[in-house]
Every structure is written in C-alpha cells, then in structure tokens.
Amino acid sequence: MVLGQLGGSISRALQQMSNATIIDEKVLNDCLNEITRALLQADVQFKLVRDMQTNIKKIVNLDDLAAGHNKRRIIQQAIFNELCKMLDPGKPSFTPKKGKTSIVMFVGLQGSGKTTTCTKYAYYHQKKGWKPALVCADTFRAGAFDQLKQNATKAKIPFYGRGIGKLLGACKNARALLLEIGYGNAGKSYMESDPVKIAAEGVERFKKENCDLIIVDTSGRHKQEAALFEEMRQVSEATKPDLVIFVMDGSIGQAAFDQAQAFKKIVSVGAVIVTKMDGHAKGGGALSAVAATKSPVIFLGTGEHMDEFEVFDVKPFVSRLLGMGDWSGFMDKIHEVVPMDQQPELMQKLSEGHFTLRIMYEQFQNILKMGPMGQVLSMLPGFSAELMPKGHEKESQAKVKRYMTMMDSMTNEELDSTNPKLMNESRIMRIARGSGRQVRDVMEMLEEYKRLAKIWGKMKGLKIPKGGDMSAL
Numbered sequence: 001m002v003l004g005q006l007g008g009s010i011s012r013a014l015q016q017m018s019n020a021t022i023i024d025e026k027v028l029n030d031c032l033n034e035i036t037r038a039l040l041q042a043d044v045q046f047k048l049v050r051d052m053q054t055n056i057k058k059i060v061n062l063d064d065l066a067a068g069h070n071k072r073r074i075i076q077q078a079i080f081n082e083l084c085k086m087l088d089p090g091k092p093s094f095t096p097k098k099g100k101t102s103i104v105m106f107v108g109l110q111g112s113g114k115t116t117t118c119t120k121y122a123y124y125h126q127k128k129g130w131k132p133a134l135v136c137a138d139t140f141r142a143g144a145f146d147q148l149k150q151n152a153t154k155a156k157i158p159f160y161g162r163g164i165g166k167l168l169g170a171c172k173n174a175r176a177l178l179l180e181i182g183y184g185n186a187g188k189s190y191m192e193s194d195p196v197k198i199a200a201e202g203v204e205r206f207k208k209e210n211c212d213l214i215i216v217d218t219s220g221r222h223k224q225e226a227a228l229f230e231e232m233r234q235v236s237e238a239t240k241p242d243l244v245i246f247v248m249d250g251s252i253g254q255a256a257f258d259q260a261q262a263f264k265k266i267v268s269v270g271a272v273i274v275t276k277m278d279g280h281a282k283g284g285g286a287l288s289a290v291a292a293t294k295s296p297v298i299f300l301g302t303g304e305h306m307d308e309f310e311v312f313d314v315k316p317f318v319s320r321l322l323g324m325g326d327w328s329g330f331m332d333k334i335h336e337v338v339p340m341d342q343q344p345e346l347m348q349k350l351s352e353g354h355f356t357l358r359i360m361y362e363q364f365q366n367i368l369k370m371g372p373m374g375q376v377l378s379m380l381p382g383f384s385a386e387l388m389p390k391g392h393e394k395e396s397q398a399k400v401k402r403y404m405t406m407m408d409s410m411t412n413e414e415l416d417s418t419n420p421k422l423m424n425e426s427r428i429m430r431i432a433r434g435s436g437r438q439v440r441d442v443m444e445m446l447e448e449y450k451r452l453a454k455i456w457g458k459m460k461g462l463k464i465p466k467g468g469d470m471s472a473l
C-alpha cells in the first residue's frame with residue numbers, strides 16, 4: 001500500500017535530519033518540507049498539512065532550546081504528536097457493550113466496501129462474544145442483499161432484508177433452510193422494498209431476539225444523490241442508531257474530505273472505517289475523513305476476506321508511519337508466535353540493547369513463521385522501510401532466507417558476537433563459499449545487521465511501552 005511509501009518518505013526525512021551534525025533552522029525546514037511533500041502526495045488535505053507545519057514550528061523553537069536539549073527528539077516527538085492529532089479527533093467513538101442492545105448503521109458511497117465491512121464488523125464482534133445481526137436496508141443496489149446474505153450465512157450471523165421475510169439463523173445448510181421457509185416461492189408479501197420499513201422491521205426483530213449488536217447496512221450513494229441522502233436520514237430516524245459508521249475507500253484521495261463532510265451533514269457520523277488498505281490506497285484520505293467528520297478511524301479493511309480487518313489505533317499506526325515500529329502490534333505477534341518460554345529472553349535481550357547475528361537469525365526465523373510478511377514486518381522498528389519495502393514481500397522473504405543460509409555457515413562465536421569486525425576477509429569468503437553465495441551478498445547481510453544493530457541499540461534500557469506508544473522513545 002502506498003501508505004508504506006508515505007511512512008518511508010517521512011522516516012527518510014527524519015533520518016536525514018538525524019544525520020545532520022547541527023540542527024538549525026534550515027535542517028528543520030528541509031525536514032518539514034520533505035514531510036509536507038510526502039503528506040500531500042499521500043492525498044492529505046492541504047489545510048491539514050499546512051496547520052501541522054505551523055504547529056510544529058510553534059512547538060520547536062530552535063532559538064529557545066538551550067544547548068544540550070535533544071533537538072532531534074523534540075522535533076521527532078512534535079511530528080509524532082501532530083500526526084496523532086490529525087488522526088485523533090479527541091473523543092473516542094461509541095463502543096458497543098456486550099449484552100446491551102446497540103444499533104450501528106453503516107453509510108458510505110457505493111463500492112466503498114460498505115456491505116463487506118458490515119459483515120467483517122459483525123464477524124469481528126461475534127468472535128469476541130457479541131451476538132450480532134445484520135439488516136440489509138440497501139434496496140437500491142441489485143444484489144446487495146444477496147451479497148450480505150451470502151457473507152452472513154458463511155459467518156453464521158443472522159440477517160434480515162428484502163426478499164426474505166424470515167430470519168435465517170446460524171444454519172449449517174442455508175439452502176435447505178431457504179427452501180424450508182419458502183424462499184424462492186415467497187409471495188409478494190415478502191418483497192418489501194421500502195428500505196426504511198425494512199430497517200425498522202429488522203431492528204425490531206433482532207431486538208426481540210436479544211441480539212446485542214444490530215448492524216444496519218444502507219444504500220451506497222453519491223454526494224449528489226439527494227433522494228438517497230433523504231432515505232439515509234429516514235433510515236437513521238427509524239432505527240435510532242447508537243453509532244453511524246462512515247465507510248470510505250482508502251484510495252479516494254483528496255475527495256475524502258468533501259464526501260465525508262456531506263455524509264456528516266445528514267447523519268451524525270461517529271466513526272470511520274477505511275477499506276482497501278491492502279491495495280493502492282494512499283491512505284491520506286483517512287486523515288481528511290477524520291478531520292471532516294471529527295470522528296476517529298476505528299478499523300481498517302485490508303482485504304476482501306472476512307478476517308482481513310484490523311483494529312485501528314492512532315499511536316501504533318503513526319509509529320509505523322514514522323518507521324519507529326509498532327510495539328503493541330509487535331508484542332501481540334510475539335505473544336502469538338514466539339514460544340512462551342522464549343519470550344522473556346527475547347524481551348531481556350531487547351532491553352539490553354545487544355544485538356547479535358544470532359538474535360537477527362532468530363528474529364528472521366520468527367518473521368518467517370509469523371505469516372504475512374508485510375503485516376508483521378512493518379511493526380518491527382527498522383525492518384519496515386528498507387529491508388522490507390511494502391509490495392515486495394516475496395523478494396523480502398527470499399532475502400531473509402538468503403541471509404539465514406549465510407548465517408548457517410557462521411561459527412557460534414560469530415553468531416554470538418556483537419562485533420562483526422571479528423569477521424575478516426577470509427572468513428567472509430569462507431561464509432560465501434559455504435553458503436553458495438557471493439562475497440558481496442555476505443557484505444550486504446552484514447551491513448543489514450549493522451543497520452539493525454544500530455536501531456536496536458537505541459532500545460537499551462527501554463521499557464517496552466504499553467499500547468505501543470513510541471513517543472516515549
């Protein structure tokens with residue numbers, strides 16, 4: 001995804017600033033200009049970017065900073081905070097409570113991924129113990145109901161909508177049940193097409209069924225379609241949602257602000273979900289949608305499948321964007337895949353700041369186990385932008401394996417040393433020969449090790465922050 005590029009550009013700008021011997025006005029301006037350019041290229045609204053730049057300059061007054069102040073850190077912190085501010089409207093969205101009926105209405109443009117996202121949202125909560133149900137009030141788009149029905153049946157989530165007057169519950173054989181209840185032979189009475197009525201009926205039915213999360217999908221619409229907007233308002237009035245979620249396609253770019261605002265004017269949007277973040281979405285539109293609706297992004301859609309859905313947290317997200325790594329995501333993954341007995345040791349090694357080739361080897365092993373490379377690697381500080389550019393997961397995986405083969409030809413002493421100078425020319429040649437690679441491949445791997453060792457070295461004494469807040473670094 002292009003958001004990875006944004007992250008890469010921003011972290012490069014910060015890196016350039018870090019390489020400068022003295023941080024003066026020019027270095028700061030260059031860095032900010034670079035970040036501004038990157039944000040604009042990622043479709044973030046111009047006004048937001050300009051405000052951010054002004055705010056950072058206000059906070060980082062180089063003249064007032066006494067010598068000895070760590071200017072780099074202060075600048076980095078200010079950039080981190082401003083990006084977080086852009087994505088965090090300051091008030092959390094309504095969160096459904098288990099056991100208490102909540103009604104959540106989904107709105108968004110046609111094709112934004114709204115129907116898909118409704119099911120993902122239901123499925124996510126179902127896995128966490130909620131009793132969700134889906135109501136399809138999209139009578140505008142032919143096939144919307146069938147799509148919802150298909151997804152809901154797969155996830156065993158009850159649903160209600162046009163063309164079917166009966167609730168289908170968690171059923172093993174949906175087809176048999178459809179026949180049993182007369183779907184297909186359904187008379188006209190079942191063919192209700194008033195979306196407001198369908199929505200109200202569905203909600204009523206599921207309230208009686210004691211569902212605690214009733215999700216209402218509405219017709220997709222375009223900003224100009226006044227009639228559909230009126231319909232959306234009426235559905236909202238009839239169902240009285242606790243939360244209205246605006247679903248937007250991550251790739252709509254600069255249009256995001258106006259679109260989101262148009263929806264917000266009609267219904268009280270309280271949260272945003274950005275879809276298709278696995279594709280070519282520049283992602284900057286998400287920041288604009290937050291600004292337009294003053295509502296937080298709560299999830300990201302990262303694929304067409306039901307479980308390709310990620311909780312969105314501002315701080316870890318910005319950490320990743322800045323190439324600082326996402327500790328909370330990383331820690332979750334560690335807990336998931338690193339064997340229990342190895343976890344404390346790894347944490348200990350991290351906090352000691354010593355980084356040996358063996359640790360690198362072990363991390364590569366974990367990385368290969370962890371599954372979708374791009375996802376996991378972007379959480380690791382230093383691993384994201386350079387070693388593992390987004391969109392090149394296959395090549396990255398091959399590279400990691402290549403590095404590991406070379407490390408297999410090393411001695412224990414070499415693997416456990418924190419000083420790669422130990423390896424003289426003849427050793428490097430032996431390692432290359434032993435692994436069937438070129439000397440330059442070994443050199444490249446050692447360079448990578450040095451780069452990572454430098455980053456990991458900064459973690460010495462570090463207490464891994466809770467919630468992935470990297471601003472503490």
Ligand code: GDP
Binds near residue numbers: 108110113114276
């Ligand atoms: P709606 O018109 O807003 O209800 O949109 P749909 O839910 O029908 O989705 C439109 C298309 O986008 C479908 O082909 C979905 O499979 C696809 N889609 C939805 N969410 C995602 C996502 O997060 N990633 C990708 N790659 N495709 C998605």
